[in-house]
Amino acid sequence: MSTDTSRPLPLLALGAGTDLRTERGVECPGDLPPASDPALVARARAAKERLGDKVFVLGHHYQRDEVIEFADVTGDSFKLAKEAAARPDSPWIVFCGVHFMAESADILTSDAQTVILPDLAAGCSMADMAAIAQVEDCWEQLEEAGIAADTIPVTYMNSSAAIKAFTGRHGGTICTSSNAKTALSWAFSQAGDGQVEGGTGKVLFLPDQHLGRNTWARDLGGSLEDCVVWDPHRPMGGLTLEQLREARMILWRGHCSVHGRFTVEAVEQARREIPGVKVIVHPECRHEVVELADEVGSTEKIIKTIAAAPAGTRWVVGTELNLVQRLGEQFPDQQIAFLEKNVCYCSTMNRIDLPHLVWALESLDSGRVVNPIVVDEQVAHYARVALDQMLALPGETHRD
Numbered sequence: 001m002s003t004d005t006s007r008p009l010p011l012l013a014l015g016a017g018t019d020l021r022t023e024r025g026v027e028c029p030g031d032l033p034p035a036s037d038p039a040l041v042a043r044a045r046a047a048k049e050r051l052g053d054k055v056f057v058l059g060h061h062y063q064r065d066e067v068i069e070f071a072d073v074t075g076d077s078f079k080l081a082k083e084a085a086a087r088p089d090s091p092w093i094v095f096c097g098v099h100f101m102a103e104s105a106d107i108l109t110s111d112a113q114t115v116i117l118p119d120l121a122a123g124c125s126m127a128d129m130a131a132i133a134q135v136e137d138c139w140e141q142l143e144e145a146g147i148a149a150d151t152i153p154v155t156y157m158n159s160s161a162a163i164k165a166f167t168g169r170h171g172g173t174i175c176t177s178s179n180a181k182t183a184l185s186w187a188f189s190q191a192g193d194g195q196v197e198g199g200t201g202k203v204l205f206l207p208d209q210h211l212g213r214n215t216w217a218r219d220l221g222g223s224l225e226d227c228v229v230w231d232p233h234r235p236m237g238g239l240t241l242e243q244l245r246e247a248r249m250i251l252w253r254g255h256c257s258v259h260g261r262f263t264v265e266a267v268e269q270a271r272r273e274i275p276g277v278k279v280i281v282h283p284e285c286r287h288e289v290v291e292l293a294d295e296v297g298s299t300e301k302i303i304k305t306i307a308a309a310p311a312g313t314r315w316v317v318g319t320e321l322n323l324v325q326r327l328g329e330q331f332p333d334q335q336i337a338f339l340e341k342n343v344c345y346c347s348t349m350n351r352i353d354l355p356h357l358v359w360a361l362e363s364l365d366s367g368r369v370v371n372p373i374v375v376d377e378q379v380a381h382y383a384r385v386a387l388d389q390m391l392a393l394p395g396e397t398h399r400d
């Protein structure tokens with residue numbers, strides 16, 4: 001292995017391989033202002049003002065307050081990518097979110113726009129759990145077993161562009177946490193039987209096993225017995241041919257390292273300690289947690305549900321902490337608590353901080369584009385096929 005560190009390392013596309021020499025993007029190739037600089041807010045404001053309409057800043061709901069303050073629009077990943085595409089006059093899109101989101105924005109925006117991720121180390125552990133080589137390998141095994149022909153891939157937005165492209169190449173669709181039910185129903189209608197109950201059609205759901213399982217069992221009324229989990233680290237996913245033949249949902253063994261940590265005990269404790277509490281969680285949570293919740297939904301649904309609730313409503317919320325804290329500030333007439341004391345911020349979302357944002361904006365202001373995210377053309381083409389399929393789902397325009 002080479003130890004030459006003089007040359008900058010290229011950013012590896014998510015899931016495309018292993019960076020043996022260093023953690024991806026930990027080094028910032030520039031003059032990052034110190035976090036202690038008291039002028040950071042003023043510097044960000046000034047740089048943004050000087051850049052004017054040339055820059056459009058997107059802020060995911062899970063970003064820190066100090067970053068959200070500078071976002072021109074906030075939302076979930078798909079909403080943000082569409083917002084960027086709807087502003088072709090802004091050549092620079094600064095995406096305050098994680099890598100797969102910036103990839104999706106690059107895919108959906110025009111060639112004249114450049115998407116910038118202020119810190120390349122802002123990845124997503126869930127997206128990283130499905131590497132393209134593993135997914136191709138899985139598909140090959142399903143083909144050899146005579147199962148792939150009856151199987152449609154459905155891939156969550158939280159995935160690398162390469163996995164989205166795989167989905168497009170194999171006639172599948174992307175889904176969000178808002179439209180996963182519609183996406184699954186469509187996929188089953190394509191998978192051989194047109195029925196949710198009975199038949200042989202299958203879905204390979206990538207990469208979040210929890211969203212797949214929750215949507216199947218909770219929204220479509222499917223049986224948990226029809227779900228199997230494909231472990232990419234074991235031959236045949238650790239499954240027998242019989243298990244695969246009988247399954248309806250082949251769930252990739254991936255999960256969100258934040259939402260996967262909420263527990264049944266935390267829900268029970270909240271119900272014991274807060275009279276009349278309502279529990280609202282994201283569908284990336286484990287099935288047993290989702291089963292106990294009063295409400296389940298995407299970040300946008302969580303925000304809208306709380307916004308619409310009467311004053312005095314008591315909530316515990318199972319989603320990323322930055323968002324929950326902000327909800328507490330925005331709706332002071334409601335009592336809003338975080339579901340789990342042992343869960344912390346999404347560490348990769350939190351990589352985007354004010355120093356990185358200032359660095360990205362000031363670099364643009366001096367004519368230097370830093371950390372551009374550029375998806376390979378072939379990959380982008382097939383990823384767009386899968387994203388377009390999502391937009392073409394029956395009765396579906398993207399709902400937040």
Ligand code: SF4
Nearest residue numbers: 124125256257258346
């Ligand atoms: S919250 Fe979970 S799914 Fe979202 S970026 Fe963090 S690890 Fe990925």
